[in-house]
Amino acid sequence: MSDFILSMCGITKTFPGVKALDNVSLDVRQGEIHALVGENGAGKSTLMKVLSGIYPHGDYSGEITYQGNECRFREISDSEKAGIVIIHQELALIPYLSIAENIFLGNEQQRGGVIDWLLTYSKAQELLDMVGLDESPGARVTDIGVGKQQLVEIAKALSKKVQLLILDEPTATLNEQDSEKLLKLLLEFKKQGISSILISHKLNEVEQVADSITILRDGAAIETLDCRSGEINEEHIIRGMVGRDLTHRFPERDAHIGEVVLEIRDWTVNHPLHEGRKVVEDVNMTLRKGEVLGIAGLMGSGRTELAMSVFGRSYGVHAAGKVFINGEEADVSTVSKAIGHGVAYVTEDRKTYGLLLDQTIKENITLANLEEVASRHVIDQNQEVLCSSSFVDQFNIKCSGILQKALNLSGGNQQKVVLSKWLFADPDILILDEPTRGIDVGAKYEIYTIINQLVEEGKAVIVISSELPEILGLCDRIYVMSEGRITGELNAAEASQEEIMRHIL
């Protein structure tokens, strides 16, 4: 037994109306990287919240043995004292504090209640060196990218003398280089004897670094695979996750591409605060009926900014350019006008820009198109229930009912709610910004199928994605963006990952 650092045994956790975990057991060996995979809503995050004391002892049933002792954590600080640190699906840094302040938040370097800044900064610098982050400890967290923020979280974990590091979908918001870097870091930690639990929907990463893999499905542990035996492949994992084989990652589609529906001409957008700094520069783009158009590029290359500025000037200061829809110049200067022209934009940041967290699934789904369920301004509640339930069924959204609050959904199911909202608005031109971020393989396939259906009906879809396989597998044509400009236009049938990367760099 002693080579297990952690064993969770018979964990059961229920929420009103849902059994999120049902008699789950998980054993993590000393010094290994243990991956936790499963569909959206399978209970991965919940299991880790039980482990780290966010759901205190007594809120769940079952036993947790850590380093040979039974543990009954009552709050996060209890588990942190024991060396268990969790980095959440949504980052928990304070944006306007410096990196150093964030690292030592709750664990301040102090003498008699007075902060020792010299010590704070020098220790922070040490930790930043360890995680390989090249930023000054005094820099504010808002001013650095997500990839770097993730490293700050890890530095923070290291400062707490971590022995078991839990990462909940750490690479979901990272680009490939940053993800690569993070995984290397995990392997580095492993050498130093730090164990980690990694939750991810990116199975290639899991395969790359994990020593064991535990598969959860519908709140139950299906099996634990030992990767050292070397017989693990993605198909096997997927079968465990979704309970059936998934032979194709991308559904088949015959493209019927028609005339141009959307044209963006000489589009330039300035940064909202720094006047004269161009975030999007001289972009020209066309989108055709029945086409799935991909926009590839690194994070921060201006893709989201381009999309949001076209969608009702929701980002930055419009500097120049025109939008033509069906050949006529269209006024898309406000969101409602853009929606009126049949344009919809599904955000990449569902918590900030997508969801009403405190409100129900139903209210979220109908928000962008309330007129559809209302007559003369009065909402027909029954109609609303019918419409939203049909999306819950169609997307297989895991919830206790359409009256569940969006806040209590698992990350992937939240994403499905945001998508449903925009499909309900019935747009002709749908812009999807990282539509499958944090979504499991099965649900990805469902979303791709829906995209295919939409273009089949003669609509046009733009997909912004950082996952090159997705762009290549899904799209008909690809634009590559870099530093606010279009640096390449490729035909997807002939393109390759290498070629896209060449245009990016």
Next chain:
Amino acid sequence: MSSIIEAFKNNIRQYSMLIALIAIMLFFQVLTGGILLKPLNITNLVLQNSYILIMAIGMLLVIVAGHIDLSVGSIVAFIGATSAVMMVNLHINVGVTIVACLLLGALIGAWQGFWVAYIKIPSFIVTLAGMLVFRGLTLVMLQGASVGPFPKAFQKISSGFIPDFFGGKDVHITTMVIAVCFLLAIVFVELRSRSKKMALGFAVSPKPVLIFKLLGISAAVLYLCSLLASYKGLPNVLVVLFSLTVLYAFITTQTVTGRRIFALGGNEQAAKLSGVKTRRLTLLTFANLGLLSALAGLVFAARLNVATPKAGTSFELDVIAACFIGGASASGGVGTVIGALIGALVMGVMNNGMSIMGIGIDWQQAIKGMVLLFAVFFDVYNKSKN
């Protein structure tokens, strides 16, 4: 059977604030030796609290939209003063004055809403400024003195009762007729919505629960109306208040605009990206509260029959407290009109009950403060269990 118990439990949770109100009323009914629910006192209770209730409706929308308005007390004073100057000093017609004052209130609200929505100054600051500005302007307008009395027609707003078309002697028959019509309407609406839901195959609450609910409502309405009818009947203010309640409950729960206000308060960014005109809507909620504050100002002035510079002092606190007691969330996006009204009544009944018992204003304040705290605690606790 268990499903019925379950449904009862859910309903009880939903009506917890109402139950608390009834408990408080019974408590004071006993402590005041039965005075609280005497016909005269019930009428008084309504008249005393009408202006708070009116403003609570408007404040609720502002709070749901994610803001706060501290200036309502000063607007009450300012509008009262304006109406006094117009009617008493300048002898302007009562009707014209009322319309002008309501418009002025809406304008003041829109002005504050403009700073909040378009210039992005936090509402706390804008309305704190408004609180000082309009209190100051009231003093200027009244030159520090009280102005009154008002014309008879104007006083009727607060002190009048609806006429009895049936000429009842001991009971006010029209009042009872209205009560019965109202109940029939409720039964009709409930049954129709139920049958529509059943036709669509939705789950509906079991029949016994529905019957219990309708009987409960009927008993309460008939009891209160018979109390009122045995005095002078329905006060005019109550009719106004009742219409506003129905109107705003409808707007908040059944209309597109209402839903959008909740979305705005729940997540402004997400609402904006969903096509909600967030700035215009914010301005609208403030303008609406301005309008209702002006109405409250008129009712209050008519009740006192004089406009004084001190009118409406600290009303904003009672109004805001009412919304929070009634379950509104301080961070926006959550709240109900009925809840806010119940909250206001909780405060009102306590004021009234404690006054009858002869408890000094000093202790009243302290007790009210504690009640606010515990009510919100109760609410938060209930939600965390849910």
